[in-house]
Amino acid sequence: MKKLFAFVLTIGLGVLMIFSLRANTLFPEFGDVSIADRISALFLDKSVNGDNGDVVFGQTTDAEDGAANLVTSIVVDYRSFDTLGEVTVLFISSLGVALLLGVAGKQKRLALNFKPNFMLRVGSRALFGIILMTGVYVILHGHLTPGGGFPGGAMIASSILLLYLADDEFRTKVKGFKVLESVAGSLYVIVGLLGLVLATYFLQNFLPTGTVGDLFSAGVLPIVYVLIGLKVGSEISGIIDHFLTEGDLA
Amino acid sequence: MSAVLLIAIPLLVAFVSILSKKLAPWLLLATPIANLVLLFLVPTGIVVIGGFQPPFGISLLLDTYSFIALFAVNALVFVIGLLNVKEYHQFSSILLVALAGLNGLILTNDLFNLFVFLEIAGIAAYLIAASNKKPASVFHYLVLGAVGSSFYLFGLIILYAMFGTLNMVDMIEKINAATVSASALILPFFLMFVGLGVEAKLLPFNSWVKGVLGSSNTMSGPMFASVYAVTVSFVFGRLLNNLFAFQGNLLVVVVAILLLGIALGEAMAFSSKKAREILLYSSIAQASVVILLFVNGLVLWGALLAVANAVSKFVLFYVVTKAQKEVGCDDLDSLQGMFQGNYVVGVAFSVAALSVIGIPLFAGFVLKLGYLTELAANANWLAIAVILVASLVEGIYYVRMLVKLWYPGEKEVKVSFGNVATVVIALAAALLLVFGVYRGPIDNLDNTIDSVSEVIDLG
Amino acid sequence: MANLELLLLIVLGTGLVAYLLTKVNQFLGSVFTIAATTFAFVSLAAYGFNGGLDTTVQWIPWLSFSVTNLGFFFAIIIVFVYLMVSFFHPYFLDHYKYPSVYNMLFLWSLAGVLGTFFTENTIQLFFFFEFIVWTSMFLIPMGKSKKAAVSYYGFSAAGSFAMLFGILVMANVSGSYGLSTGLAALTGSGKEALVFVLFLIAGFAKLGAFPFHIWLPEAHGNAPHPFSPVLSGALVKLGAFVAVFALIRIAPFSVTIDAIALPVAQWIVAILGSLSIVFGTLMAIREDDAKKLLAYSSMSHGGYILVAFSLLDSVAFAGGFYHILAHALASAGAFMAIAAVARQTGTTKMSELGGLIHKMPVTYIVYLVAIISMAGIPPMGGFISKWLIFQAVLNKGMVLVTIAVFFGSIGSFLYVFRPLAALFLGQWITKYDGQVKEAPLLMMIPMLIITALNVYTGVFPDWLLGVTNGVITDLGYPALQVAVAAPFTLNGYYGTLAPAIISLVFAVGVVVAAIIFFVLKKSRKVTLMDTYTAANFVHNEELLHYTKDFYAPLERLYEKYTTKMRDFYNALAYKVKEVGQLAKYLFMSKFAEVALFWTILILIFLLWGEF
Amino acid sequence: MIQYAAILLFVLGLYGLLTNRNVIKIIVSLNVLEIGLNIFIISIGYVSGGIAPILTSVNNTSALLFVDPLPQALVLTAIVIGVGTTALGLAFAKSIYAKYGTFDLDEVEELK
Amino acid sequence: MMLLDIVSIVIGALLLIIAFVAIQSKDLIKSVLFLSGLSMLAVVSFVLLKAPDVALTEAVIGSGLVTALFIFTLLSVKKEGSKK
Known part of the structure; x- marks a missing residue:
C-alpha cells in the first residue's frame, strides 16, 4: 500500500514534470535545439576569444584550442576548472574510503571464494597488459578521439582490478598510489598556476596549440589529460584496494 | 595575484598533504592563514579562468559580499583546525579540501561550477561527519546530499536548455530579457532551491541535521554549524539576489517553508533536552531567518546575520561538544554547573547565546534591530511576527540552558577547556560584544553591500 | 553629574569596578556599590529637581535623551529604591554563588533604568528595556529557584518583543524612531489600536498584571532577598511607565462609552486592572510564603495603577502617580523587612516563624508601617493615593471597577496582616533561641529612611503632589488642586482631604494606645506548657498561632481556580x-x-x- | 521520447529512495536517479541529424551540424562525481554493516 | 528517422523496466546486476544521442567499476555473514 502510494506519487511527479517542460516555450523540444543560441556555439567554432573562421581538421593551426575532440576541448580547456574540481571530488572520495575502510593495523586481502587456476592467472596477466595499454592509448588520444583521462584512468584501474581478481595474494603498494595521486594532482594545480604565471590566467593554455588533429597538438591539454588519467587511475585503484582488503578486526 | 589562488592553494596543499601525516596538520593551519593574507592582497572583481571571457569560460567573483564570507570561513577554519589539530589530525587533508570547496562555493560565478564545488564541499562534509562514528546518520546525510545536488543539477540543466548559458550574471540577464511566464521557471528554480536547501538546513529537506549535528564532536559541530552554515547562506544569498526571481505560488511556498522553518525549528529546540539538539534545532531556525532575509532582498543584513551566527554557533557548539566529550553525555541536567570553574568560557558562552537571541549589547541585537527595521519598512508584518515569537521561544530555552549551566545541580561537573580554547572562545565572544556596541563598520558597509548587485556585471 | 549620558556611563563603569573590588573583598565591593548608587541618586536628585539635567552633550553616538517630568518622576523613585537596597549588599553577598557578578549586574541594571526613562527614541527604549531584563535575569537564580529566572525572562521578553513590534509599526508610520514624533504620527494613521495593544502587552507583562502575572510570585518569591525589593518596588514600575504611554498618549478607538465618558480601550484596561486587583488579593490571601504574598500584593497594586491611568482624569492620574510612589516605598520597605527576617532566621515561610517582635522590634515597626501604607490606611502614603483613586472611580461611576477597588482595599487588610501576625507577633519559636538578633545597623538605615518616608508621604503630600502635578500637566491634563482650601489639603471630587489632621488624630490614638499598653499594662506572660484549657495538657511546644489556613473558609470558595492561569501557561x-x-x-x-x-x-x- | 524516459528514470530513482530501507538498494536507487539525470542532460544537447562533436578528417568543417558538446562535458563531470559518491556510500554501507551487522536501516534504528 | 524513434522508444521502455526491476528486486546481487545492465543500456542511449565520450566513460566507470565496487561490498559482507 505504501509502495503503491509512493509509486503513484513519484510517477505523478514525473508526468507533471514532463508536462511542465512541454508547456515551457523556452525549453527546446527534443532534437530541436538551436545551438547558435547557446554558449557552446562558440566552443564548436573555437572562437571564444575572437572569430577564427572555419576550423579544419589537419589544417587549422594555433587555434585558441587545439583539440579535435570538442568535448575534450571543453572538459580540459574551456571548463578546465570544473575538471579540477571533479578530480578533487574523486580525490576526496578515495581519501574518505581510505579513512572509513582503512583500519589501523595489519591489513590483509579479502579472500575470494574461488581459487584462480593457472590459466586464469596467466591469461589475466596478459589481459592486464592489453587493458593497460588501451587505457594509455585512450588517455593520450583524448584530445583527438572519444575518451580521455577519465575512461583511460578507469581502464588502468580496471587492469589492476584484474590482477586483484586473478590472484588472492596480490596487493599493490598503496603508498605508491598515494604518491602518484598526490604528484599528479599537484601537477595539475601547478600547470594551472603556470598558466597564471606564464600567461595571464589560471589554467590558461600556455603552450602552442599546434595543428588540430595532430597527436602533439592542443598545448597543455594532453599533458593535463595524462595527469588526470594517472590521478584517476591511482585513485580508483586505491579505492579498489580498500574495498578488497580488510583490517584485522578480530 | 588572483582570487583563484584562494581555491588553488588549499587544493595544492591538500594534494601534497597526503604524502606526510606529520606535516598535514601544520599545512592545515598554515593554509587558511595564507588565504587570509591573500584575501587582502588580491584585487576584487571578476576573475577569469583559462583565458576565456565570461560567459564562456568559468569566472569567479570577488566583491565585498564574498569578501566577508571568505574572511569568516577562512578564519573559522583556522580556529577550528587549531582547536582540533591534535585529536583529528587524520582529517587535515579533508579539511583542506573542504576549505577549497567552500572558498570555491563562495567565489564562483558559474552555475555548474557551483555544483562541482557543492559536491566537493558535500563529500568533505560527509567525511567530517564520519568523525562522529555514527555511519548510519552520515549515510543518511550522504543520500540526502546526493539527491539534493542531483536536484540542483536538474534545475540547472533545465535553465541551460532554456537560456543556453551557465554564467550566473549572463543567466539573469537572459531571464530578464526573455519575457518568460513565471510558471516556466517554477520547476528549475524550485529544484535548485531544494538542492541548496538540503545543505542550508531548510525545514523539510534537513532531516540529516539531527543525526549529524546531534552527535557531533568538537570538530564536526563547529564545522557544520558555523563554517558550512555561513557558506551555504552566502551561496543562497548570491543566487537569491542574482538568479532566482520567485513569484506567485513559488514565492508563497518558499516563504512558507522559511517561516515554518523558523517557527518549527524553535519549537523543536524548545522540546529538546540535550544541549546539542537544542543548538542544532536553533540553528535550523537561524538558517531560515537568514534565507528569509535574502528572499526579502535584505542582502546586507542576511550576510551579517549569517556571519554573526557563525561566530556564536562556533562558540556554542564548541563548548557543548567539548563538555559532552568530557562528561560523556549532553543532557542539560548532567551538565549543570559546568561553568563554575570556567568563568571565561561561561561568560563567552552566555554572550554567544544572548547574541543569538538578539539581546542588547551583543552583535545579534544590532542585526536583529537592523533587519526587523528593514522588514518593517517593507511592511512585512507576518515575517516580523514570526521572527519575534520565535525569538521569544528561543530566548526561553536559551535562558533555561544558561541558568542550568551556570548554577550547579546535585552532581559536580568538571570540564576543562584548555588555555588555547579558552582564549579563542573569549576572543570570539569579544568580537560579538564589540560589534554589539560599536556599529561603525556596519554603517560603513551599508553602501558597499547595497551596491553589490550592481557590481556584479560583465564589465 | 549634570550630564545624563555621562552619568549613565559612569554607572556602567562602576559596575565593572564593583566587580573587581568584590573579587578582592566582598565588603569593599558592597560599600563601593552603595557609594555608586548614592552618587547616581544624588546627582539625579540634585540636578533633576532644578531641571538642571543636561542631555544635549552627546557622549554615546546613536543615543538621544530628553528629560521629561514623567521620566524623571519614575527614575528618581526607582533609583531611590536601588540606593536603599544597596545597603543590604554587605550582609547578603556571601550567600550567593557569584557575589561579584551580583554587584556588577545590580549596577548595570541601574544604568539601564537611567537609560529607559530619559529616552527620546523608541528603539533605545527597547534597548534599555531588554538590557534591564537580562541584567536582572541573571540575578534571580542566585536566590532559591532556577526556574524563576526562566519565567521572568519569558514574560519580560514577551512584553518587550510586543513593544518592539509596536515600535516598528510606529516607525513605519512616522518614518523615524523619535518617541514623540512617533506618537504624534500615530494619531489618525489607523494603526493606533495595534500599537496600543502591543504597548499594553509590554506594560501588563512587566507590571505583572492580570493575564501575565504568573512570573511575579515566582520571581519575587525566589529572587535573592535584597533583590526582591528592587523587582517589586522598582522594576515592575517599568511596566507602569509603558502602560502610561499606551493609555494616555495613544488613543486607539474613537468609540467612547457615553455613560462613563471613557474610550472602549481604556474601559477594557480598567476592567483588566480590576481583575488584577481581585486576583492578586485572592491569591495573596492564601499564600504561605511572605515574599510570595507580597508579590501577589504587588500584582493587585499594579491593578490599581492600571485602573488609575485608564480613567483619563487628573484626579485619577494624581492618584496613580502617587500610588506608584507610595507602593514603591511600601513594598520596598516590606520586602526589606522580610529580607532582614530571612537573613536572621533563614526562612520566609510564615508557618515556621513567630514572635520575632521580641527580638527584632525595629524591623517590626518598619514592616508595620509598610503594610499600613499598602492597605491604604492613614496616615501612610498608600492612603492618599487610594483616596484619590477611589474618588476618581466613584466619579466615573464604574460599578464593577468600584467594587473591585474596594474589594482590593478590604482584602489587603486581610492579607497584609497575616505576615505581621505570623512573623512578628504570636508565639516565639524556640528553635531560634539565642540565634536571632535585630538586623545590623547598616541595614537599619535604609529601612528607617523608608519608614520615615512612608509616614511623610502620608502626612505631608503637598510637595510630592506638586511634583506629580508637574507630570500631569506635561501630559496635557489639569493639575490636581492641592492646598487650595487650606494648607495641607487636597481636593477630590467628593470633598477635601486634610492628611495632616487625620494623621494627628491617628497619632493621638497611637499615643493613647501606647499609654494603655505600656503604662497601664495588666498582662502577664504565660509559657506554652502552662495551660489548663479544656483539660488538655500540652506536652511539647507546638506552633499554635493561626498562620496556616488562616482564611480557610474563604479560600475554600475559590481554591479550585487558583491554578487556572498557571495551568494555562x-x-x-x-x-x-x-x-x-x-x-x-x-x-x-x-x-x-x-x-x-x-x-x-x-x-x-x-x-x-x-x- | 528518450528524454521522457530519462525523467521517468529520475523519478523512479526517487521512488526507490522512498520505498527502500536497505542501504545497498538505496545506493542502487541513487545510481538509477543519476543515470536518468545523465541521459536527460545529454538529451538536452541532442540535435536531430547532428553528429558527434569530434573533428575528424571526414567531417572537417564547422559548417556541419554537431550536437551540443557542453552537456556532454557536464555529464562527464557528473558521472565521475557520481562514482565518488557511490564509492563513499558503499564505504559507509560497509562500516554500517561492521557496526550493526545489517544493511537494513530499520534494524539499525532499533539497534541504536 | 523512424528507425531512431522506434529504437529510442524500445530503449526507453527497457530502461524503465530494468530500473524498476533493479529497484524492486529483493536479491541484492540481482539488483546490482540489473543496475549494471541499466548502465549498459544508458551507454547505448548515449551512443544514440551522439555522445561517444560519455558512452565510453559510462561504460568503463558506470557499468564496470561501480558494479565491481558493489559486488566487493556484498562479497565482503557475505563472507562475514558465513563466518558467524
Whole structure:
C-alpha cells in the first residue's frame, strides 16, 4: 500500500514534470535545439576569444584550442576548472574510503571464494597488459578521439582490478598510489598556476596549440589529460584496494 | 595575484598533504592563514579562468559580499583546525579540501561550477561527519546530499536548455530579457532551491541535521554549524539576489517553508533536552531567518546575520561538544554547573547565546534591530511576527540552558577547556560584544553591500 | 553629574569596578556599590529637581535623551529604591554563588533604568528595556529557584518583543524612531489600536498584571532577598511607565462609552486592572510564603495603577502617580523587612516563624508601617493615593471597577496582616533561641529612611503632589488642586482631604494606645506548657498561632481556580513542546524518505495546474 | 521520447529512495536517479541529424551540424562525481554493516 | 528517422523496466546486476544521442567499476555473514 502510494506519487511527479517542460516555450523540444543560441556555439567554432573562421581538421593551426575532440576541448580547456574540481571530488572520495575502510593495523586481502587456476592467472596477466595499454592509448588520444583521462584512468584501474581478481595474494603498494595521486594532482594545480604565471590566467593554455588533429597538438591539454588519467587511475585503484582488503578486526 | 589562488592553494596543499601525516596538520593551519593574507592582497572583481571571457569560460567573483564570507570561513577554519589539530589530525587533508570547496562555493560565478564545488564541499562534509562514528546518520546525510545536488543539477540543466548559458550574471540577464511566464521557471528554480536547501538546513529537506549535528564532536559541530552554515547562506544569498526571481505560488511556498522553518525549528529546540539538539534545532531556525532575509532582498543584513551566527554557533557548539566529550553525555541536567570553574568560557558562552537571541549589547541585537527595521519598512508584518515569537521561544530555552549551566545541580561537573580554547572562545565572544556596541563598520558597509548587485556585471 | 549620558556611563563603569573590588573583598565591593548608587541618586536628585539635567552633550553616538517630568518622576523613585537596597549588599553577598557578578549586574541594571526613562527614541527604549531584563535575569537564580529566572525572562521578553513590534509599526508610520514624533504620527494613521495593544502587552507583562502575572510570585518569591525589593518596588514600575504611554498618549478607538465618558480601550484596561486587583488579593490571601504574598500584593497594586491611568482624569492620574510612589516605598520597605527576617532566621515561610517582635522590634515597626501604607490606611502614603483613586472611580461611576477597588482595599487588610501576625507577633519559636538578633545597623538605615518616608508621604503630600502635578500637566491634563482650601489639603471630587489632621488624630490614638499598653499594662506572660484549657495538657511546644489556613473558609470558595492561569501557561509551553515533537516526527524522524516525500509533495503542489 | 524516459528514470530513482530501507538498494536507487539525470542532460544537447562533436578528417568543417558538446562535458563531470559518491556510500554501507551487522536501516534504528 | 524513434522508444521502455526491476528486486546481487545492465543500456542511449565520450566513460566507470565496487561490498559482507 505504501509502495503503491509512493509509486503513484513519484510517477505523478514525473508526468507533471514532463508536462511542465512541454508547456515551457523556452525549453527546446527534443532534437530541436538551436545551438547558435547557446554558449557552446562558440566552443564548436573555437572562437571564444575572437572569430577564427572555419576550423579544419589537419589544417587549422594555433587555434585558441587545439583539440579535435570538442568535448575534450571543453572538459580540459574551456571548463578546465570544473575538471579540477571533479578530480578533487574523486580525490576526496578515495581519501574518505581510505579513512572509513582503512583500519589501523595489519591489513590483509579479502579472500575470494574461488581459487584462480593457472590459466586464469596467466591469461589475466596478459589481459592486464592489453587493458593497460588501451587505457594509455585512450588517455593520450583524448584530445583527438572519444575518451580521455577519465575512461583511460578507469581502464588502468580496471587492469589492476584484474590482477586483484586473478590472484588472492596480490596487493599493490598503496603508498605508491598515494604518491602518484598526490604528484599528479599537484601537477595539475601547478600547470594551472603556470598558466597564471606564464600567461595571464589560471589554467590558461600556455603552450602552442599546434595543428588540430595532430597527436602533439592542443598545448597543455594532453599533458593535463595524462595527469588526470594517472590521478584517476591511482585513485580508483586505491579505492579498489580498500574495498578488497580488510583490517584485522578480530 | 588572483582570487583563484584562494581555491588553488588549499587544493595544492591538500594534494601534497597526503604524502606526510606529520606535516598535514601544520599545512592545515598554515593554509587558511595564507588565504587570509591573500584575501587582502588580491584585487576584487571578476576573475577569469583559462583565458576565456565570461560567459564562456568559468569566472569567479570577488566583491565585498564574498569578501566577508571568505574572511569568516577562512578564519573559522583556522580556529577550528587549531582547536582540533591534535585529536583529528587524520582529517587535515579533508579539511583542506573542504576549505577549497567552500572558498570555491563562495567565489564562483558559474552555475555548474557551483555544483562541482557543492559536491566537493558535500563529500568533505560527509567525511567530517564520519568523525562522529555514527555511519548510519552520515549515510543518511550522504543520500540526502546526493539527491539534493542531483536536484540542483536538474534545475540547472533545465535553465541551460532554456537560456543556453551557465554564467550566473549572463543567466539573469537572459531571464530578464526573455519575457518568460513565471510558471516556466517554477520547476528549475524550485529544484535548485531544494538542492541548496538540503545543505542550508531548510525545514523539510534537513532531516540529516539531527543525526549529524546531534552527535557531533568538537570538530564536526563547529564545522557544520558555523563554517558550512555561513557558506551555504552566502551561496543562497548570491543566487537569491542574482538568479532566482520567485513569484506567485513559488514565492508563497518558499516563504512558507522559511517561516515554518523558523517557527518549527524553535519549537523543536524548545522540546529538546540535550544541549546539542537544542543548538542544532536553533540553528535550523537561524538558517531560515537568514534565507528569509535574502528572499526579502535584505542582502546586507542576511550576510551579517549569517556571519554573526557563525561566530556564536562556533562558540556554542564548541563548548557543548567539548563538555559532552568530557562528561560523556549532553543532557542539560548532567551538565549543570559546568561553568563554575570556567568563568571565561561561561561568560563567552552566555554572550554567544544572548547574541543569538538578539539581546542588547551583543552583535545579534544590532542585526536583529537592523533587519526587523528593514522588514518593517517593507511592511512585512507576518515575517516580523514570526521572527519575534520565535525569538521569544528561543530566548526561553536559551535562558533555561544558561541558568542550568551556570548554577550547579546535585552532581559536580568538571570540564576543562584548555588555555588555547579558552582564549579563542573569549576572543570570539569579544568580537560579538564589540560589534554589539560599536556599529561603525556596519554603517560603513551599508553602501558597499547595497551596491553589490550592481557590481556584479560583465564589465 | 549634570550630564545624563555621562552619568549613565559612569554607572556602567562602576559596575565593572564593583566587580573587581568584590573579587578582592566582598565588603569593599558592597560599600563601593552603595557609594555608586548614592552618587547616581544624588546627582539625579540634585540636578533633576532644578531641571538642571543636561542631555544635549552627546557622549554615546546613536543615543538621544530628553528629560521629561514623567521620566524623571519614575527614575528618581526607582533609583531611590536601588540606593536603599544597596545597603543590604554587605550582609547578603556571601550567600550567593557569584557575589561579584551580583554587584556588577545590580549596577548595570541601574544604568539601564537611567537609560529607559530619559529616552527620546523608541528603539533605545527597547534597548534599555531588554538590557534591564537580562541584567536582572541573571540575578534571580542566585536566590532559591532556577526556574524563576526562566519565567521572568519569558514574560519580560514577551512584553518587550510586543513593544518592539509596536515600535516598528510606529516607525513605519512616522518614518523615524523619535518617541514623540512617533506618537504624534500615530494619531489618525489607523494603526493606533495595534500599537496600543502591543504597548499594553509590554506594560501588563512587566507590571505583572492580570493575564501575565504568573512570573511575579515566582520571581519575587525566589529572587535573592535584597533583590526582591528592587523587582517589586522598582522594576515592575517599568511596566507602569509603558502602560502610561499606551493609555494616555495613544488613543486607539474613537468609540467612547457615553455613560462613563471613557474610550472602549481604556474601559477594557480598567476592567483588566480590576481583575488584577481581585486576583492578586485572592491569591495573596492564601499564600504561605511572605515574599510570595507580597508579590501577589504587588500584582493587585499594579491593578490599581492600571485602573488609575485608564480613567483619563487628573484626579485619577494624581492618584496613580502617587500610588506608584507610595507602593514603591511600601513594598520596598516590606520586602526589606522580610529580607532582614530571612537573613536572621533563614526562612520566609510564615508557618515556621513567630514572635520575632521580641527580638527584632525595629524591623517590626518598619514592616508595620509598610503594610499600613499598602492597605491604604492613614496616615501612610498608600492612603492618599487610594483616596484619590477611589474618588476618581466613584466619579466615573464604574460599578464593577468600584467594587473591585474596594474589594482590593478590604482584602489587603486581610492579607497584609497575616505576615505581621505570623512573623512578628504570636508565639516565639524556640528553635531560634539565642540565634536571632535585630538586623545590623547598616541595614537599619535604609529601612528607617523608608519608614520615615512612608509616614511623610502620608502626612505631608503637598510637595510630592506638586511634583506629580508637574507630570500631569506635561501630559496635557489639569493639575490636581492641592492646598487650595487650606494648607495641607487636597481636593477630590467628593470633598477635601486634610492628611495632616487625620494623621494627628491617628497619632493621638497611637499615643493613647501606647499609654494603655505600656503604662497601664495588666498582662502577664504565660509559657506554652502552662495551660489548663479544656483539660488538655500540652506536652511539647507546638506552633499554635493561626498562620496556616488562616482564611480557610474563604479560600475554600475559590481554591479550585487558583491554578487556572498557571495551568494555562504551562499548557501553552506544553503545546509548543508538542508542536516541536510533532515537527520532529514529521520532518526529522526517518531517513531521506521523509525529506523526499515532502519535496515531492511540494513540487506536485507547485506544478499542479500550472499549464 | 528518450528524454521522457530519462525523467521517468529520475523519478523512479526517487521512488526507490522512498520505498527502500536497505542501504545497498538505496545506493542502487541513487545510481538509477543519476543515470536518468545523465541521459536527460545529454538529451538536452541532442540535435536531430547532428553528429558527434569530434573533428575528424571526414567531417572537417564547422559548417556541419554537431550536437551540443557542453552537456556532454557536464555529464562527464557528473558521472565521475557520481562514482565518488557511490564509492563513499558503499564505504559507509560497509562500516554500517561492521557496526550493526545489517544493511537494513530499520534494524539499525532499533539497534541504536 | 523512424528507425531512431522506434529504437529510442524500445530503449526507453527497457530502461524503465530494468530500473524498476533493479529497484524492486529483493536479491541484492540481482539488483546490482540489473543496475549494471541499466548502465549498459544508458551507454547505448548515449551512443544514440551522439555522445561517444560519455558512452565510453559510462561504460568503463558506470557499468564496470561501480558494479565491481558493489559486488566487493556484498562479497565482503557475505563472507562475514558465513563466518558467524
